[in-house]
Amino acid sequence: MPIKYLRVTFRGGLVRLNLHLLGLAIASAGVPSLHAQFSFTLDGRPVQVHSFFSQGFGYSNDNNYLTMKTSQGSFAMTEAGLNASMQVTDRLRIGAQVYDRNIGNLGAWHPQLDWAVADYRFKDWLGVRGGVVKTVFGLENETQDEECLHTFALLPQSVYATDLRDAWLRHRGGDLYGEIPLRGLGSLSYTGWAGLRQDSRYGGYPYLLSVLGARFDSYGGLQVGGDVRWNTPLRGLVAGASRMSQDIDGKGTWYLTPGLFPIPEPMLIPYQEHTIRDWTHQFYGQYSAGNWRLASEYRRYWRDQRTFNDMWEIRSDVRGWYVSAAYRLTKQLEVGSYYSRWVVTWSNSVPGSIQGSPDQDAPDRHVYDKVVTARFDLNHHWHVKVEGHFMDGYGATWGFPSGFYQQDNPDGLKPKTNLLLIRTGWNF
Amino acid sequence: MRPTKIGKILGSATVWSGLTLAAFGADVRVIANPNVRASTLSTDELKSIFLETKTSLSDGSHVEPVVLRSGDVHHAFVSQFLGKTDAALETYYRTLVFTGRGLMPKALASDDEMVRYVAKTKGAVGYVSATAPVTGVKIVAIK
Numbered sequence: 001m002p003i004k005y006l007r008v009t010f011r012g013g014l015v016r017l018n019l020h021l022l023g024l025a026i027a028s029a030g031v032p033s034l035h036a037q038f039s040f041t042l043d044g045r046p047v048q049v050h051s052f053f054s055q056g057f058g059y060s061n062d063n064n065y066l067t068m069k070t071s072q073g074s075f076a077m078t079e080a081g082l083n084a085s086m087q088v089t090d091r092l093r094i095g096a097q098v099y100d101r102n103i104g105n106l107g108a109w110h111p112q113l114d115w116a117v118a119d120y121r122f123k124d125w126l127g128v129r130g131g132v133v134k135t136v137f138g139l140e141n142e143t144q145d146e147e148c149l150h151t152f153a154l155l156p157q158s159v160y161a162t163d164l165r166d167a168w169l170r171h172r173g174g175d176l177y178g179e180i181p182l183r184g185l186g187s188l189s190y191t192g193w194a195g196l197r198q199d200s201r202y203g204g205y206p207y208l209l210s211v212l213g214a215r216f217d218s219y220g221g222l223q224v225g226g227d228v229r230w231n232t233p234l235r236g237l238v239a240g241a242s243r244m245s246q247d248i249d250g251k252g253t254w255y256l257t258p259g260l261f262p263i264p265e266p267m268l269i270p271y272q273e274h275t276i277r278d279w280t281h282q283f284y285g286q287y288s289a290g291n292w293r294l295a296s297e298y299r300r301y302w303r304d305q306r307t308f309n310d311m312w313e314i315r316s317d318v319r320g321w322y323v324s325a326a327y328r329l330t331k332q333l334e335v336g337s338y339y340s341r342w343v344v345t346w347s348n349s350v351p352g353s354i355q356g357s358p359d360q361d362a363p364d365r366h367v368y369d370k371v372v373t374a375r376f377d378l379n380h381h382w383h384v385k386v387e388g389h390f391m392d393g394y395g396a397t398w399g400f401p402s403g404f405y406q407q408d409n410p411d412g413l414k415p416k417t418n419l420l421l422i423r424t425g426w427n428f
Numbered sequence: 429m430r431p432t433k434i435g436k437i438l439g440s441a442t443v444w445s446g447l448t449l450a451a452f453g454a455d456v457r458v459i460a461n462p463n464v465r466a467s468t469l470s471t472d473e474l475k476s477i478f479l480e481t482k483t484s485l486s487d488g489s490h491v492e493p494v495v496l497r498s499g500d501v502h503h504a505f506v507s508q509f510l511g512k513t514d515a516a517l518e519t520y521y522r523t524l525v526f527t528g529r530g531l532m533p534k535a536l537a538s539d540d541e542m543v544r545y546v547a548k549t550k551g552a553v554g555y556v557s558a559t560a561p562v563t564g565v566k567i568v569a570i571k
Contacts, residue, residue, distance in 0.1 A: 048532055050525045085531055090483065090490040090551070095528050115528040124482045134527045142527040149523055179481045181472065189481070235511045291513060328515060380518065427522065 038428060047086040052427035054079045054147045056103075060419040063394060064408040066162055067104030067207060070419060077423070078102045079145060081114060093119045096132075099145060104408070106163055108202040114145070115170060123178070130174040136191040136227045137168050137242045138282045138297050144169065146427075151293070151326040151336040152373050153387040153423040158320030158342035159282070159299045163204025163401045168244065168280070171195030171223050179231075186233045189240075192226040197246065204401035211407050213255035214271050214308070221248040221275065236288040246278040254308070273307040291328040297321060303400075316400045317345040332377050340369040346399035363415040366393040367402055382426050389419040455558030456505045459543065459565040463550050464489045468569045474509050477553055479520065480530045493533045494546060494554035501539070505555045509570070 038049045056077030060070040068074035078101060085095030099114035101107035115134050121127035134142040143149045144160045154162065173195020180188045198220040199205070206216045229240030254271035256263055284297040298321040306313050324338035343366045360366060373387040394413040395402025404413055458474065460466075465487045469477075476482035478493040485491060496502035498514070506517050524530030534552075536542045539560035546552040547564030556562065 048525070050522075050532070052526065081526065083526065083528070085525070085528070087531060093531065097526070097528060117528040119528070121483055124476070124484065129528075134529075142529075143523055146522070146526045149519055149526065179476070187472075187476075187481075288512070288516065293516075328513065331515070334515075377515075427526075 042086065045086055045088065047084055049082070049084045050428060051082045052080065052146055052148050052425060054423055054425035056153065056421060056423040058419060058421050060417055062414040063404055063417045064104075065417060065419055066403050067106050067204075067405060067408055069104070069408070074104070076102060076104050079107075079147065081145065083114075091121050093117075101145070103162060105207055106202055106204065107200065110200065110202055112200060125178040125180050127177050128174060129177070132170055132172050133175055133193065133195065134170050135168055135193065135223070135225070135244075136175070136177070137225065137244060137280075138227075138240075138299065139238075139284050139286055139295060141168055141242075147385075147423060148383065148425045148427040151334050151375050151385075152324070152338065152371065153385040153421045154371075154389070156297075156320075156322035156324065156338055156340035156371075157367065157369065157403055158322055158340040159297050161204070161401065161403065163207070163403060166197070166199035166203045167205075167246075171197055173223075182230075184233060186231045189229045189231065190226065194222070194224045196220055197223050197248065204403075204405075207405060207407075208397075208401050209307075211405075212260060212308075213257060214252060215255070216250050216252040216271075218252070219248070219250040221246060225280075237285070238287075239285045240283070242280075242282040242284075244280045246275060246280075248275045248278060248305070249273070270309070272309055273305055276304040276306055276313070278303050278305070293326045294324070296323045312348055314348040314399060315346060316396075318400060319343050334375040334377070336373045336375070338369075338371050340367075340371065342367045342369075342395065342402065344396045344400050344402065346396050348399065363393040363413070364396055367395050367404075368392040381428050382424070384424045385422065387421040387423075389417070389421065391417040391419065456501055456508070456555050457558045457560070457562065458553065458555050458568040458570055459546050459562055460491075460554075460568050461546055461549055461552045462564070462566050464491060464553065464566065464568075466568070467566065468571055470571055471509060474553075474570055475511070478510055478533075480524060480533075490551040491553050492549075492551050494542060494549070494552050495533050495535050496539075496542060496555070497535045497537050501555065501557045 039046050057075050058065065058068055058070040058077060059073040062071060064071050068076050081097055081099040083095060083097035085093060087093050096116035097114040098111055100109060100111040102109045113132055116132045117129050118131055119127065119129040136142060140155055140160055144155055144165060171193060173193060175191050175193040177191040182188055201216055223244055223246050225244030227240060227242040229238055231238055250273045252271045254269050256267045256269065258264065280299060280301045282297060282299045286295040301318040303316045320342040322338050322340040324336065326334055326336035328334040343360055370390040371387060373385060376384045378384065393415060394404040397404055397406050466485050466489065473482060477491050483491060503514055506512055506514055510517060521532050525532050534545065536545055539556040542554045542556050543560060543562055543565055546554045
């Protein structure tokens, strides 16, 4: 149907708005009250607009982390998103979100369509959604970009690695979902999905391989999985499990240089890699009571990938878990802490190359992270977080993204990293 | 009516009697648009409506939640029926909004606004102070 009119309601008032001024209005809106909304009506139906912005600063003692120059102090930690959603009918909702980030060399200010969904609910126990869909996987997978939703400035990287967000974050496909009451035993929420993953070129894995001259034009493939969570009869207690299988192809170019390879002159050749086997399991639990929130998750990721034009096979068995606790002391102040443990076992078939150490206590096999944080909510829409990370180990810098990269640490990595992280965010 | 003990909040017992909840010194009454056919909801149903996992009742009525922005009545309702703090509920709704799984519910500043909005909005379910005039809406018993 044609758009008949456009009107904007904001904080109870009505403003007639020129369409061309919409972007400016969104950017400049101040929203001091709880649940404040920026909305307009499109042919009589309300459209909600929401946005978030986050800016961080990281400072570490030695190693550079997450592709930022944190050892010198880095402000290269920015994320932003803008979405619009509308309820078309009682059962049908549509919406989309654009997201952009620049975290060191990750994201590089290339905006992405974060999600664009049509969601139709037949019954409470059966709904379908399709399009670009955020993947339900564990407690925080869908929200890992939205720092404003979390107590912590950085989610536990053992499970929600910032440099690998594209691997699990969303799929282009469809979900079946619903919630089934269990008569006195709480309820069961389920989601099953199938779709295609399409990674940004500016993620951690392309960055890892770029040190060897590989550059991806495309990286992605089929993902199939599901999530089941039990909302137990004990108020505030949730337990669940997720599973995903993937079949991933990467294509691009490979710039071979004499320094790295036994060739007389530089060469540019096609590059491709593909999955032999790739799956992830995740188990989780969360308990909220009063001002307390306790959570724990375990993820195991198995990846067997034939890389570098089928020459080398790289196997990674990544296991991560964390326990976290957060407590809201006052309306303005929440404190929290977590312990995150990430261990990788990896091997490759490259003759004479560096292999993963057999010793799990070696710093190239793990990252253990002790974290304390304080979150200050200056108002309902603006917060500041101050967080300390005390990390042991730096993971497999040749085999699997772990937050620490060789190209950012050309003089080698120290076994311990202390990191101060300050993030401020705004949302409405 | 038979008084029923419904829980303990911040160390003080609250008593539910008839259609009114007393907690934190605030008496809460659940209201709905007259086109919502049900006159009684279970606490699980009410929670599911406000967490947006339930959009229709067993009789087929479409329902949508309406919340107050703040205040004792809001605090009492959120704590007692949703089992969350005000901040946790706000985060929950933002999670829906930023992941594409739902919309922010309509939020109103006063009982008077709430009653007027619920009265004119098909499927709306909200809550007000027990002493608020409730013309044009139906009062829903919570069992």
